[in-house]
Amino acid sequence: MDSSVGNKVVLKSYLLNINGNQTRVVCKADDTLLTVIRNHLKLTGTKRGCECGQCGVCNVIVNGKVMRACIVRMKSIPEHADIMTVEGLGTPDHLHAIQWAFIANNAIQCGFCTPGFVMAAKGLLDTNLNPTREDVRDWLQKHWCACRCTGYKQIVNAVMDAAAVLRGEKEMEDFGRALKPGELIWGTNYPRPSDKFKVTGTWDFGDDAGMKLPPNTLYAALVHVDVNHAEILSLDIKEAERMPGVVKVVTADDIYAFGGTNKLFGAQHPSVISGNGWERPILCDKKIFMWGDVTAVVCAESYEQAEAAAQKVRVELKELPALMDVEDALAPDAPSIHEGVSNVYLERRVRKGKDAAEVLDSLPHVVEDVFYLQRQPHLTLENDVGFGYWDEDGNLTIQSKHISIYRAASFLARGIGIPSSKIRIIQNHTGASFGYKLGLTCEGYIAAAVIATGRPVFCRYDTKHHVTYTPKRAPFLMKVALGADEEGHIRAIDHKSWVDHGPYSEFAPGLVVKLCHYMGALYGVENVNGVGYAVYTNQKWNTAFRAWGAPQVHIAQEIAVDMLAEKVGMDPLEFRYLNAIRPGGTFPHGHAPDVYPLPKMVEILRPRYQEALKRAKEESTETLRKGVGVAFGVYNSNVDGGDTANCDVELMPDGGVMIYNTWEDHGQGADIGTLGTAHRALVPLGLQPDRIRLFLNDTYRCPNSGPAAASRCQVMVGQAIIDGCNKLMDAMRRPDGTFRTYDEMVGEGLPVIYHGTYECVTRNADGEIVPVKGIDENGQGMPYACYMYGLFMAEVDVDVTTGKTWVSKMTLIDDVGVINNYGVVDGQMYGGLAQGIGLALYEDFEDPARYNNLVTCGFPYIKSITDDMELIHMETPREFGPWGASGAGELPLTAPHPAIINAIYNAVGVRVKRLPAKPEKIKALLREKQQ
Known part of the structure; x- marks a missing residue:
């Protein structure tokens, strides 16, 4: 039993068999197995994720059983236990069949969850060498194996292939064979160079690299304030400074002392916003603007000492009214979140053709409604992590997960008082991002701590702070009017939207402008009028998330298109075929698309769609109704304007x-x-x-x-x-x-x-090749050269007694140009579809006091995601893409969710216009319909 007697710390000695090697471990009885594996044995293939048993990245095998090492205490481990970690399974040069199969099936993306899946698969195949696909899915669900990247299908494929190899029915091919003269890896499934390291646990992520820093490294704990809006009356760090191991408690005063402004920037484009864009403090000293804002950084000799001291920092607050959605922030009596700046701080407009409102008044078929896409959490399994130090040339060096490293240096420089030329940013191997690391998170705290202490500093968010503090997808509240003529041709769209961007404006202009780019784009609507507003609230700050802006636009547009099709009296797919943009049509910004693949997509999907409708009709019962829905999607493949x-x-x-x-x-x-x-x-x-x-x-x-x-x-x-x-x-x-x-x-x-x-270049209306450029005050311009397009079909089952919805199949016809690597593109498509299912049905982030782990945020585990996903690639070459390629990663999350919502309507006749479509919401709509 772990106990302390006076000043003595009581430890226990264990003799264990670690990967076949008899090893003695001395630790506290209450230490987790994860702590012993990583900290004592330095076996970093077992990853540290949620540390509460919800993600499975730390799965190991103990005496033949799969266990999540983060929730197993050493006092429950018997003497001489056989413990296998991923390092004991295979090496990069000698892969186990399971590891080989993960590579062969492109079941690896960021790779952070991969060792946990590999070990769970080992546990299954040790007991069952003939599993069905559903057996595999049940097993991975049972062992809480979470993946945010892959969509799970390729992982199941890998386990099935590994079983075939172990049964002697399949051979493991050599990935490293020599190519024949002129043979390309372009256009194949050639493995990523990192795959063999990720699958063997030898690919060091940020926390792994942090464990290998020099002995003089300090550990940072963040003092975060869990209220939504407050005035800071005082900050008392004296008791914290006296705690064991504490070297420094860094506050805003320290940043001011070394010449920093203590404010961060983030691509606001100050010319188009109210205020100057420097609202986000590194360390709050006057106000708390949102839940989780940080007031101090405790730097100590150990992680445990830093965390203990952080609890001793006293922050005296005066709570202020919190504006938790745009309706609150727009109220006439709403206080300004930032003094002297309106809560509505940004307006972007688009005008094309005739006045859309006047055209709508003349049309026989018009729909108008209000739609809302929720605040979606990124839910990466690797928590935010990084470290910093002074390098040999006197540069402040930060190693983190950032995915725009040159921008990171420029965003940080003024705030910490160091020129960007003296800030070096290195990206660590990264366990996913999906866009949240375009903004600064841990970098500002690390930089301040390194400057204040002169020593290397390591910082890792715990899961609660990672989930509650890192930025999210910004919710949109959208009012859309759409009209068609007698023949069903869409002639006009008029829209107004309010973007809840939290308390900080960074990246807001680029997000709001997506409304101007895409609302009505895929239908070549001739008459467009739209306006978007960015609004300050005290909700979570927001940043990029895969398909940034497009899921919001598409949920409104694609539901409205279905509603208009019904009003016209046409099938939703045929209505899209009639209206799909064709040569001669232009996007709302007045520029033509690079290619016109949508009519062909409908032709390809049509027989599958008709079969799905027939199947849904035949298989529906009184209590389980089946439906089919479709949606178009589009996204750009370069940064808006000059790139x-x-x-x-x-x-x-x-x-x-x-x-x-x-x-x-x-x-x-x-x-x-x-x-x-x-x-x-x-x-x-x-x-x-x-x-x-x-x-x-x-x-x-x-x-x-x-x-x-x-x-x-x-x-x-x-x-x-x-x-x-x-x-x-x-x-x-x-x-x-x-x-x-x-x-x-x-x-x-x-x-x-x-x-x-x-x-980046494109062709103008005269066919001349010119540099891309941004849009003008009317939203007109040539912002992009290449795009990606998709047609989504969802098949759903709705239980009318509970409102619970299950996506039984997703089909995606995509056109991302000529494909470089099929395995990578397939993985992007499957993973994006899975995230779209989560967005449609499960995921949300409204109350940070409650939405603080994977489960409460609605993380979609494998049994929440269909195993039946069909991809059809159309590879129309792009003039300005390398050998005809375009981008791929954003497309699959542009519009799977409206296809699902449209399928729910097809099944049970109710339209969910405010996501997510949770069971209680659907059930309430069904009751309302019955009344």
């Missing part, structure tokens, strides 16, 4: 090539995206893939490739890679067309490193 990317390409002494860029990877496949593109560009050199090396995501070693956002990187960074590779080969090329060696290049005084660059 550039850079990449360096270096010839190495052994004849290989090194690629340097900042295509930040958060699971989407930057490594294979870079490798596949470079390998194809360098085909004349005849290099095998392993001769192309990657040096990614360090602002002091890599040129600025821009953010890993807006699915821009395959287009933008891809073109920069090609440019750099071509410049290198041009320099290497001898007059006879053969290529110089490295030694010949050096001997002739020729550079061996070349800078590739690309500026």
